[in-house]
Amino acid sequence: MADTVVQVGLIGCGTVGGGVVELLRAEGDAIARKTGVRLEIARVADKDVAQAERVGVAADRITNDAAAVINDPRIPIIVELVGGTTVAKEFVLAALRAGKHVVTANKALLAKFGKEIYRTARENKRCVAFEASCAGGIPVILALRNGLIANRVSAIYGIMNGTCNYILSEMADQGKSYQEALTEAQRLGFAEVDPTLDVNGTDTAHKLAVLASIAFCADVDFSRLHIEGIEGLDAQDIAAGRELGYVCKLLGIADRTPDGLSLRVHPAFVPRTHPLASNSGSFNAVSIYGNWVGHTLYYGRGAGRKPTASAVVADLVDIAVGNGVRTFEAFHMLADQSPEPRYTPMDRLESRYYVRLMAVDRPGVMAxxxxxxGEHEISLRAVTQHESPGRPADDGVPVVVLTHVAREGRMREALDQIARLPVVKARPVMIRLVEEHEEYAA
Amino acid sequence: MADTVVQVGLIGCGTVGGGVVELLRAEGDAIARKTGVRLEIARVADKDVAQAERVGVAADRITNDAAAVINDPRIPIIVELVGGTTVAKEFVLAALRAGKHVVTANKALLAKFGKEIYRTARENKRCVAFEASCAGGIPVILALRNGLIANRVSAIYGIMNGTCNYILSEMADQGKSYQEALTEAQRLGFAEVDPTLDVNGTDTAHKLAVLASIAFCADVDFSRLHIEGIEGLDAQDIAAGRELGYVCKLLGIADRTPDGLSLRVHPAFVPRTHPLASNSGSFNAVSIYGNWVGHTLYYGRGAGRKPTASAVVADLVDIAVGNGVRTFEAFHMLADQSPEPRYTPMDRLESRYYVRLMAVDRPGVMAxxxxxxGEHEISLRAVTQHESPGRPADDGVPVVVLTHVAREGRMREALDQIARLPVVKARPVMIRLVEEHEEYAA
Structure with missing residues (x-):
């Protein structure tokens, strides 16, 4: 049987776009043998045409005008790899209105404007596929939407930013400061020149919003996510946590609580035996808990040219064989067809906490x-006063507190009160302790 | 839009079959909301009709005659959960010939008769779906076939039998003997009354054959797999490996070597930092290495009523929305459309080895x-002679050898020669050392 040839238009030929070009060149024959579909890059748009030339796209297929790709009548599928939420949004909406399917790796776009994009796709009887937007090469959207379709999901816990995970691993294993670890990550190419969206938790939050929207069939409002990054972390807390048996991870967490859906990104201490604790370096790992399947975990490279290209091409094949549109139409799990969830206010979160404060070393201070x-009904599991060699005594000495489960609102009030104590030298540091999620949660 | 109602016929209402009935009862509404498809169990066949009654199937839907379900004209999809390769094969072929799609969890059937079954499906323009056959609830076939479709797979490493993994974890962590750990596993329901196919490696090999066939687009001949189980393992070797930094796992391994495709199941020592080392207890984990995505790993419950039912229902939904047939027809990755692979003879395998032998404690023996x-060109990395408290001296003392990489054929010859030495008291124990697979292998 002859292969079905499907022309693809590519907008954005940077790291991932170039990877897609290279992948289809190297594996096009193998993919055609396996699927009966031959994917051809008909046209590439990039404002820097040299990028496309560099990966060997023929000059007559390169343009700096995205509209020329979008409106090319030979092309049924557009791949958007521009990134960001301004022109990328215009390109995606224009492509859908021009009757093209869209494949994108743009988590920010989907987290913020998914509803409008999915709706536009539906109005035009086209589909949007976005496996590459979450956790790079790991087929986690496929697992969540198709593989676990029989389940009600109780929670998602993810390490979804390799930059942060690398930095935290270096701080823990090598005793580096945050700044040293970041500089090293930049040197090795694991961190962008401007790493802001990675280290402040925004990138993880974009992915969490996309995954949670599918998992909970919810029209998630990105502005309702609680987001903390890793920029404020002090190596002494990573070390203190380690001594207590904990590993620090930047987690994206979505779970059902009695008060609604809780969506949060923050550094967390997980016990050394936690399923996500051993995920170190630049890898991603996502745990999904379903009420029938129990705990499942997906691990792999969450970013990078080759893994992300792998996910983009999987979406292209899925659309080219005809399954992509059918899934998009049959399944009602995206933001445009889902109700707004009720959100758990962060103050109502129940958690255990690690608190470190710098206190004057004087009788009565601990009391x-x-x-x-105690006045905020927070009971303590352990209190230790550490030696603080090399620091001037008037910075205070570190006191580390591990609490039992407490309500976050009360914890904030307690920390406010403690910060105001004359014997406490600086704003206390608070890091949440996250235990393993109950496998079959209610 | 009204739901599409799809009638399902179920053959076999034991542990997993009962789970499917319960899942569809509990989640039918939720699944219909998400997918537009309402799956109804139209009819259930089991030779013990009481099994179906026990999970609440209405009496008029129960029969002990599989043919009555297969030939029911209302039913387009048959779920085969009988197990085994005799009547199950007849039922599956009869269902396909009657124009029904088939969903099965039967790894033995597919490993041995997959080619005939897929061909029969194709002749009748129907599909066979079998996510539940490998690694239970983990959507690993979906990942391999769809999510990683852009990749050439270089290797699969899997812990795919929870019984064995539980037994090995207990032997390592609790110092139990093989028999003690097996008895405990049976008491807890992690092992069957007759655990033969689990502990002798056959179950793992069935799953490996199914996965490898897809991953390498190969018509795998099950009889060509090298299979060793865990029954012969001695707690003293588990303990000695542990001291050296290794964890013992029963691995199913499929990888390309210069000599062809190597398919093997055997106990292996993996370093404590190996991606599969921390997978303990009854969980499964499967690593897949692709040439674009790099290393990905899938973890979860590989067996059991609820996780397996989750996978069966995912296949049912996929078929019911129309994607299942399309995937089956479009993709050419199954045994009936794939060439026979060239197999790497086990003697040509290159590996490191752990060897323990019992030798007379006398000068010159080590030499x-x-x-x-040395005569077989095997160079040694470490040789240690252990104390053997409590054993009579004439059993010899344990000598543990770790080798560098050597060819398996030479290792066999060396062990034969060593076994014949008068100073060696028993057949040496050999366990392969498996390092982490190179992420981007050639």
């Missing part, structure tokens, strides 16, 4: 501190 | 042993 916790 | 290795 003042523990009293402040 | 004889190390000379035997």
């Amino acid at each position: 003042q501190i523990t009293r402040a916790f | 004889q042993i190390t000379r035997a290795f």
Whole structure:
């Protein structure tokens, strides 16, 4: 049987776009043998045409005008790899209105404008596929939407930013400061020149919003996510946590609570035996808990030219064989067809906490501190006063507190009160302790 | 839009079949909301009709005659959960010939008769779906076939039998003997009353054959797999490996070598930092290495009523929305459309080895042993003679050898020679050392 040839238009020929060009050149024959579909890059748009030339796209297929690709009548599928939420949004909407399917790796776009994009696709009887937007090469959207379709999902826990995970691994294993680890990550290419969206948690939050929207069939409002990054972390806390048996990870967490859906990104101490604890370096890992399948975990490279290209091409094949549109039409799990969820206010979160504060080393100080916790109904599991060699005594000495489960609102109040104590030298540091999620949660 | 109602016929209402009935009862509404498809169990066949009654199937839907379900004209999809390769094969072929799609969890059937079954499906323009056959609830076939479609797979490494993994974890962590750990596994329901096919590696091999066939687009001949189980393992070797930094796992391995495709199941020592080392207890984990995506790993419950039912229902939904047939027809990755592979003879495998032998404690003995290795061009990385408290001296003392990479054929010859030495008291124990697979292998 002759292969079906499907022409693809590519907008954005940077790292991932170039990877897609290279992948289809190297594997086009193998993919055609396996699927009966031959994917051809008909046209590439990039404002820097040299990028496309560099990966060997023929000059007559390169343009700096995205509209020329979008409106090319030979092309039924557009791949958007521009990134960002301005022109990328215009390109995606224009492509859908021109009757093209869209494949994108743009998590920011989907997290913020998914609803409008999915709706536009539906109005035009086309589909949007976005496996590459979450956790790079790991087929986690496929698993969540298709593989676990029989399940009600109770929670997602993900390490979804390799930059942060690399930095935290270096801080823990090599004793580096945040700044040293970041500089090293930049040197090795694991961190962007401007790493802001990675280290401040935004990138993880974009992915969490996309995954949670599918998992909970919810029209997630990105502005309702609680987001904390890793920029403020101090190596002494990573080390103290390690001594206590914990590993620090930047987690994206989505789970059902009695108060609604809780969506949050923050550094967390997980016990050394936690399923996500051993995920170190630049790898991603996503745990999904379903009420029938129990705990499943997906691990792999969450970013990078080759893994992300792998996910983009999987979506292209899925659309080219005809399954992509059918899935998009049959399944009602995206933001444009889902209700707004009720959100759990962060103050109502129940968690255990690690708190480190710098206190004057004087009799009665510990009593003042523990009293402040007690007044907010927070019971303590362990309190230790550490030696602080090399620091001037008037910075205070570090006191590390591990609490039992407490409500976040009360914890904030307690920390506010403690911060105001004259014997406490600086704003206390608080890091949440995250235990393994109950496998079959209610 | 009204739901599409799809009638399902179920043959076999034991553990997993009962789970499917319960899942569809509990989640039918939720699945219909998400997918537009309402799956109804129209009819259930089991030779023990009480099994179906026990999970609440209405009496008029139960029969002990599989043919009555297969030939029911209302039913387009048959779920085969009988197991085994005798009547199950008849039922599956009859269902396909009657124009029904088939969903099965039957790894033995597919490993041995996949080619005939897929061909029969194709002749009748129907499909066979079998996500539940490998690694239970983990959507690993979906990942391999769809998610990683852009990749050439270089290797699969899997822990795919929870019984064995539980037994090995107990032997390592609790110091139990094989028999003690097996008895405990049976008591807890992690092992069958007759655990033969689990502990002798056959079950793992069935799954490996199914996965490898897809991954390498090969018509795998099950009889060509090299299979060793865990029954012969001695707690003293597990303990000695542990001291050396290794964890013992029963691995199913499929990888390309210069000599062809190597398919093997055997106990292996993996370094404590190996991606599969931390997978303990009854969980499964499968690593897949693709030439674009790099290393990906899938983890979860590989067996059991609820996880397996989750996978069966995912296949049912996929078929019901129309994607299942399309994938089956468009993709040419199954045994009936693939060439026979060239197999790497086990003797040509290159590996490192752990060897433990019981030798007379006398001057010159070590020289004889190390000379035997040397004569077969096997170089040693470490040789240690252990104390053996509590054993009579004439059993010999344990000598543990770790080799560098050597060819398996030479290792066999060396062990034969060593076994014949008068100073060696018993057949040496050999366990392969498996390092982490190179992420981007050639």
